Amino acid sequence: MNNPSKEDLLGYVLGALDADQQQQVQQSIDQDPQIEDELIEIKASLAPLELLESRSGARPGLARRTCESLAILQKTEARESAADSHPDEPALSPASRERSLQQMSPEFATGTLRSRWSLNDLLVGIACAAVMVGLLFPAISYTRYYSNRAGCQENMISLGSAFQSYSDIHDGQFVAIPTSGNCAVTGIFAPTLKAAGLLSDDHLACPGSNREAPVFVPSLQTIEGSRGERLSYYHQIMGGDYGYTMGYYANEQYVAPTDVGRSHFILCADKPSPMNEGFRSSNHGGVGQNCLFEDGHYQFVKGHAYGHDPIYKNDYDMVAAGAHANDSVIGASHNAPTHYKMSLIE
Secondary structure, eight states: OOOOOOHHHHOOOOOEEEEEHHHHHHHHHOHHHHHHHHHHHHHHHGGGGGOOSSSSSSOHHHHHHHHHHHHHHHHHHHHHHHHOOOOOOOOOOEEEEEEHHHHHHHHHTTTOOGOOOOHHHHHHHHHHHHHHHHHHHHHHHHHHHHHHHHHHHHHHHHHHHHHHEEEEHTTTOOOOOOOSTTOOSGGGGHHHHTTTTTGGGGOOOOOOEEEEEEEEOOHHHHTOOOHHHHHHHHHTTTTTTTEEOOOOOEEEEEEBBOOOOSSEEEEEEEEETTTGGGGOOOOTSEEEEEETTSSSSSEEEEEEETTTSSSSSSSSSOOOBBTTTTTOOOOOOOOOTOOOOOOOOO
């Protein structure tokens, strides 16, 4: 099809040709600029059909007409540029250029495309923005949540190393909680490890907590020399965002935590919260807590129990030292494990 008829060109414009005919016409157009001029004339004669207003909103085919207009303009400019570089070749006539501009979308040709926003367009834009916000904000929230969990687990690694080093130095014993005196609370593990040079305050700040002030771990000497409200304040804060195992009772005698390398025994975890069921931690949105086990591994445990074993209560459903050697109970910083009948975190 070297010279397609006007009927063929009309069919090409309307998309009424089959695939082979459509391809042949396109090849002819690419090879002969005069055929392209004829095609532009046909399109210009059909343009008034597309100027009919719809009942509301932008006219149908706005996006398609804009793309076609850009393509026509690019081809026109390319041909004029070629004509400038080859003066012997005939340039595009003013009439042909005018027909090209007439073929363009009226909004594009007159520069009013951006001003044709309707109420429907605005509503669609708002709806798209709302959908994007609905998708983006949860993604950011989940990313932050898992990032905080990962940061907390890095703390667990540091805590695990500190506990293991302390155990190695003290013949297999973890930090012992005194049965009386100013240091007789669970949080004493932190000043003890800090005094041994095994831990810093930053390691006790969980990224998943709602903490506003930095962690402050008072020294053992400061705790021993404090009284009244100041001592109570230190008891509350000395463990940072974490709790520690409170030991257990055997034959009515209190036994301090001992290192026997158990994989099921929780040694340290995110601190408990009396606002949640089973005192599960609020550090990670109340979903669960990172737990450091005696053998050094860590795990995020959902809910308030590891299997059937409550994390923050003993087998008698009390916040106190365990009822036996395998009954791990994680206490808050101010909990006194030897107060066996204490049933609430005060």
